[in-house]
Amino acid sequence: MNNRNLWVDYGKAIGIVLVVYGHVVRGLLAAGIIEDHIFLHKLVDSVIYSFHMPLFFFLSGLFFWHSMSNRGANGVFLSKIDTVFYPFVLWSILQGCIEALLSNYTNGDVSLAKVFSLLWAPRAQFWFLYALFLIFTLSVLLYRRSAMFLPLLVAGAVIYIFQNRGPNFFVFNFIAQNFVFFAFGVWFNSIRGHIESRAGLVAALSGVAFVVLEYVFHGVLGLRYEDRGALSLVVAMTAILFVVSACMVLARKPLGWVLTLGALSMPIYLMHILAGSGIRVILSKFFGIDSVAVHILAGCVIGLVLPVIAAKILEAMGIKWLYEAPAWMSLDKRRQRRLAVAPRSL
Template sequence: MENRDLWVDHAKALGIVLVVYGHVLRGLHSAGIPMPETFYRLSDSIVYSFHMPLFFFLAGLFFQQSFAAKGARGLVFSKFDSIFYPYVLWSLLQGLIEAILADYTNGAVTYAEVFALLWAPRAQFWFLYALLLCFLLAVTVFSLSRRSIIPVTLVAALLHLFPSLLPEGLMWRYIADNFVFFALGILGAGQLRGMAASGWQVLFTVSLFVIAQYGFHGLLELHYTDRGILSLVLALVSIATVVTLCSWSARWPLGSVAYLGTTSMVIYLMHILAGSGIRVLLKAVGVDSFLLHTVTGVAGGLLLPLLALAIIQRLQLRYLFAAPISRWLTLSLNWALPRAGR
């Protein structure tokens, strides 16, 4: 495996651990599990200051390669396989389970909310919705001019800082919030290919990360929701730290870490059900230890989806995480276009 691929897997592994931790922590807080409020607010804000921008950045790294290989139409169709289909399927699966078990969980999910997924994504699935929008926008940009990515990135940064410049609506908010990181991933792909950071570079970026997070949260007493130039810089410093750290760790073949990265989508789709289930079971038997809930919730949120994946693969169940929509669309178009020319 190329170093570039391996460090990306390491970065995805770190990112998905943070995702699971963040959602477990929020679930425990909503469920009333006793925990230090200061720790909760600080920990939550640090994680949310960069963990999802990291995933948009990593997705952007491979955009040009995929665009060159598949073309505009092929890339769009492939994202219906790998993003839109699992978004719809797992939004329905998780949403229906949450609606049925609403009396036993933190939320009061309604069936109307579940079936509004095409215009109102909910829970963790907003990421897939926003990611598809980023791909569609990037395909449009590259179809018009591949050289326009730099000015488009600058515009994306401006819109991130001033989202009121866009019309109101979830679609525009998702683009304003996230496309700048996706575009930066596209720009950085060439420079990061084969990157292997030194120990000194890791020490420098980790130190910079600590200083930036302390300055933002400690000195300025800001929260990740206080969006502006400082929050953008904080996210970029944090992403740079992850990239440096993971390009350094990629020197060693940490198979279990890389596997977490390659299965991060599976974990993302199922970790809420796994973590919530563990929390409900522990509460049912009278456990209210914050530490025990956190450790078992994060471990279960990571490992139970992997166990489910192993069972799914063993049973050869198809189309739970992707579907051949692109092949169906291509066949339909190839059939329709000749007929239209008759």
């Protein structure tokens, strides 16, 4: 593993832990195990959602330009069909069908009609993959002609701030709310070396700024993460800088289990709802356990550990089609085969 990228896996690990925690607590609130009037859980939820998904869009943008330079626009686009759009479709259907079959035991009222409306109404955690594919597609078009890193970041920020004045359409909303963070990741490479060389100082300063901004945003102004505008953008950007610089410091003495969580963040993201919801149903319906602490701990541990175990088993068996398009239907692999054969026919 490239040492300079260890902090990226640390960032993914922090992000995926927050994702699992957030979904576990939301599931407990929906099930009535956590009383909905408890302010602390809702406050923590809003703080987490103010930056953890922006962090994933940022991390996705970090290597975009490098991929564009090496693979070209067509190569990047086709690879994202294989590695983003394909698992979005597959897992939306897999998880949706399971939820529909077990709807009597869960919080949801998932129907097969909702499951198969995924192309115009992405549901559950899979909205992220849908939005990410849209942003990759848009970025291929925007960046293919020139490296307009800072202008596109500024444009993304303006669209984010004034998104409420745009059309209320889910495609526009996904792009308006998240493209700026992807563009931040693309642009960040131009200052990456400067941040890495003084990561400790940046982490300390941005950490203090993050705490102050979250206090002002949630405490003084009484806002929530859905209240998007200039201040929420500053909060998210500051939080991303804090997490990234802190990860640069922590990754100097890397822990294997943290790197594993980061490297397997995609399988965890795809499977954690089934794992976390499953343990909640087992504890509450079959064992009558309603302890909030037990549910949160068990939900987070199972939501992280079971997908990791499953991913390791699938890897040992050579099964990759659950996370990316198999070779026989991979558009990117077909393109690579054509490019490999082309010189021989000259």
